[in-house]
Amino acid sequence: MPKNCNFIEKLREVGLRPTKQRVKMCEVLYNREKTFHFTINDLVKLLSEKMNQKISLATVYNTVHAFEKKGYLKEISIDSHKSYFDTNTSAHHHFFDEDTHELIDCDESDIDKVNIRKNITGKKINSVEVLVRVASDNQTQK
Amino acid sequence: MPKNCNFIEKLREVGLRPTKQRVKMCEVLYNREKTFHFTINDLVKLLSEKMNQKISLATVYNTVHAFEKKGYLKEISIDSHKSYFDTNTSAHHHFFDEDTHELIDCDESDIDKVNIRKNITGKKINSVEVLVRVASDNQTQK
DNA sequence: ATCTACATTATAATAATTCTAAACTGTTGA
DNA sequence: TCAACAGTTTAGAATTATTATAATGTAGAT
Numbered sequence A, B: 001m002p003k004n005c006n007f008i009e010k011l012r013e014v015g016l017r018p019t020k021q022r023v024k025m026c027e028v029l030y031n032r033e034k035t036f037h038f039t040i041n042d043l044v045k046l047l048s049e050k051m052n053q054k055i056s057l058a059t060v061y062n063t064v065h066a067f068e069k070k071g072y073l074k075e076i077s078i079d080s081h082k083s084y085f086d087t088n089t090s091a092h093h094h095f096f097d098e099d100t101h102e103l104i105d106c107d108e109s110d111i112d113k114v115n116i117r118k119n120i121t122g123k124k125i126n127s128v129e130v131l132v133r134v135a136s137d138n139q140t141q142k
Numbered sequence C: 001a002t003c004t005a006c007a008t009t010a011t012a013a014t015a016a017t018t019c020t021a022a023a024c025t026g027t028t029g030a
Numbered sequence D: 001t002c003a004a005c006a007g008t009t010t011a012g013a014a015t016t017a018t019t020a021t022a023a024t025g026t027a028g029a030t
Helices: A007-013 A020-030 A040-050 A057-069 B007-013 B020-030 B040-050 B057-069
Strands: A037-039 A074-079 A082-086 A094-097 A102-105 A123-136 B037-039 B074-079 B082-086 B094-097 B102-105 B123-136
Touching (some): A007 A020, A037 A040, A040 A057, A074 A094, A082 A102, B037 B102, B040 B057, B040 B082
Parallel strands (some): A094 A123
Antiparallel strands (some): A037 A082, A094 A102, A123 B123, B094 B102
């Protein structure tokens, strides 16, 4: 979903009703310079700051999942205890900063294309995800 | 932890007391031909089948985490809702079968070495993980 | 055999997420 | 314009995965 667009129209295009809550979520997620990585918790905090009226936690979950299904968001698995989402839905890889728990997009030029020599017989490849875990140089890591 | 070893000695070596429960868990995890991928739930089921006496859920969690800390197990993130563990602790990548929710080790020869051209400044790379999601060819996928 | 630190246990607590059922609201079309 | 319906939102309950607690048990040293 490109920034600066008419969110009402965009929502309608994929068959989602442009309700107040959904439009607000679009603004929070897509009216920004860079792609945005967040957990549900982050998003709830942001929304409750930026909205005058409150939004239900269940609505945030529903809406995030509706956006995900429609390809407006991508889920990233890093840590089994939290779901991270990414407003950049194109195929790309990530750095995960284990000090700050921050997720950072890789530029296409950062990582060479991953070459899969042999796939499981009878299956097709849906996606190839690379996660590079990084941390401060001067710190004990597991 | 190689199979066929004396688990009591192995546990002692890393400073874990070889209790009944821990030795039993070693047998279930490491007395097998191939590396083993499992969720806590899988393991609890297996243990309660193979043991005459019962084992507490909390003990399974504690012991899995003790093994992980000592390098006997590796945690794999695939899905934010479940923790998968792997008895193969060497650096290697995975296929994840989205039909069966099965995790499969990649052979070293299956995937070429991933070339990271540019890392985040001031950080060192802790690990590089590739996850290849696969599914049946004749099936609708997201 | 006894002691002590570490383990195990059942249960309670917490956290993340999903479900439920009632109230609400876009949208359609009369 | 407005009634009607289907999709949405909501608060709170339920569920699931995981961790904490505190009492009891046990391995290993003395």
